[in-house]
Amino acid sequence: MTAVLGRLGDRILDKLVPKASAKAAAEWYVHCYCRERSDYRKLCTTAGGSTRCGSCYVYRVCGG
Numbered sequence: 001m002t003a004v005l006g007r008l009g010d011r012i013l014d015k016l017v018p019k020a021s022a023k024a025a026a027e028w029y030v031h032c033y034c035r036e037r038s039d040y041r042k043l044c045t046t047a048g049g050s051t052r053c054g055s056c057y058v059y060r061v062c063g064g
Helices: 002-016
Strands: 026-035 038-047 050-053 057-061
Touching: none
Parallel strands: none
Antiparallel strands: 026 038, 038 050, 038 057
16 A cells, blocks of 8 residues: 555656756856956856857956
């Protein structure tokens, strides 16, 4: 009886909470360089097994 209730609970939980996918997306920032008092970085993402990074852009004043 306990095993049947456990399996039933697992089925209900699977319907309510989707399982984590191996293709989950991740994002992080990568420092590019600091030039002329501007600090540059770019956003990189991983989705579906491939990693892509955008172009570098100014995000703060550095050295000051």
